[in-house]
Amino acid sequence: MKTIFKSTETGLTTVADLVEGSWINVVDPSPEEVASLQEQLGIPADFLTYPLDADERPRTEKEDGTILIILRVPYYQGDDADVPYVTMPLGIILTEQHIVTVCKTQNGTFDELVTRRIKGLSTGKRYRLVLQIFLGVAKRYLAYLRQINQTVEMLEDRLQASMRNRELVQLLKYQKSLTYFTTALKSNELMMERLHRSQMFRIYPDDEELLEDVLTENQQAIEMTNIAGSILSQMMDAFASMISNNLNVVMKFLASFTIILTFPTMVASFYGMNVGLPFQEAPYAFWLILALSGAISLAVAAVFWRRDWF
Numbered sequence: 068m069k070t071i072f073k074s075t076e077t078g079l080t081t082v083a084d085l086v087e088g089s090w091i092n093v094v095d096p097s098p099e100e101v102a103s104l105q106e107q108l109g110i111p112a113d114f115l116t117y118p119l120d121a122d123e124r125p126r127t128e129k130e131d132g133t134i135l136i137i138l139r140v141p142y143y144q145g146d147d148a149d150v151p152y153v154t155m156p157l158g159i160i161l162t163e164q165h166i167v168t169v170c171k172t173q174n175g176t177f178d179e180l181v182t183r184r185i186k187g188l189s190t191g192k193r194y195r196l197v198l199q200i201f202l203g204v205a206k207r208y209l210a211y212l213r214q215i216n217q218t219v220e221m222l223e224d225r226l227q228a229s230m231r232n233r234e235l236v237q238l239l240k241y242q243k244s245l246t247y248f249t250t251a252l253k254s255n256e257l258m259m260e261r262l263h264r265s266q267m268f269r270i271y272p273d274d275e276e277l278l279e280d281v282l283t284e285n286q287q288a289i290e291m292t293n294i295a296g297s298i299l300s301q302m303m304d305a306f307a308s309m310i311s312n313n314l315n316v317v318m319k320f321l322a323s324f325t326i327i328l329t330f331p332t333m334v335a336s337f338y339g340m341n342v343g344l345p346f347q348e349a350p351y352a353f354w355l356i357l358a359l360s361g362a363i364s365l366a367v368a369a370v371f372w373r374r375d376w377f
Contacts, residue, residue: 068094068173069104072181074190079181088191091167092177095119108162109133118158118169125156125251125258134161136197138258139251140204141211142174146218152211152244154251157204159197166193168200179203198277201259205284208252212291215241219299226306235310238303245296252289259285323371330367331360 072090073082082089085107093100093115101115114135117123128135139154157176158169170176180188180203190196219241226234263278338356349355
């Protein structure tokens with residue numbers, strides 16, 4: 068799917084044909100769309116297919132005056148997925164007159180750019196638009212991190228009440244998401260620092276300041292991810308220990324209760340044998356045996372209670 072945007076006085080609008088200074092957003096392009104863009108814009112075919120590889124790492128390339136920037140963006144798959152939050156590559160291609168973005172899936176990265184008025188947004192200012200995309204990606208990471216923290220707090224409350232494995236498994240899913248976020252954010256940071264050291268964004272002072280803001284937001288996302296991951300890991304270890312300790316308490320109680328019930332069973336077994344036994348002719352033999360069994364059980368229970376074995 069291909070969408071062409073052009074900034075006007077009223078904001079960002081969709082146009083039907085390629086015009087100078089436009090932004091072309093491509094989502095999961097077909098081979099025909101790749102060939103068409105390659106022919107119309109002179110973009111190397113690899114630049115259009117690299118971002119479609121789910122394992123592509125953040126980096127930059129330049130060929131025949133065309134620049135390719137790949138960064139990883141967050142993607143929400145849903146709470147029922149094995150990993151609710153993952154990352155995927157996003158390609159930004161800069162030609163002499165256009166900017167092209169390529170991604171495998173519609174992930175909401177450009178929602179803020181498309182639906183809201185961003186100060187200074189212009190498809191003709193390609194480098195500034197790239198920085199605004201970077202900033203939008205960093206803010207999206209922060210938004211998803213806040214959602215993860217809220218969900219983890221809710222699961223923590225449920226886990227304190229139930230102590231079941233299901234909540235621990237759900238927490239493990241979000242720990243995997245944080246691992247994906249950490250890896251992607253650090254890779255993005257390295258790529259952005261390389262761009263910062265180059266002369267690409269030093270033409271205009273405003274662009275350089277915007278890049279500084281992008282690096283700050285990305286660093287904040289990295290710190291939040293590290294903190295959230297550390298807290299989640301320690302919390303999972305603590306709850307796993309609590310569940311194990313609760314299991315030990317239950318097993319200790321059952322073992323103690325089994326030992327207490329063993330003595331009445333032993334006494335009843337002895338008096339169930341077909342041999343001569345004490346008190347077998349006594350009229351109250353049953354009650355005497357029952358009282359003896361109860362006394363032994365109470366004595367053992369008292370010993371266990373004093374030693375805190377219950």
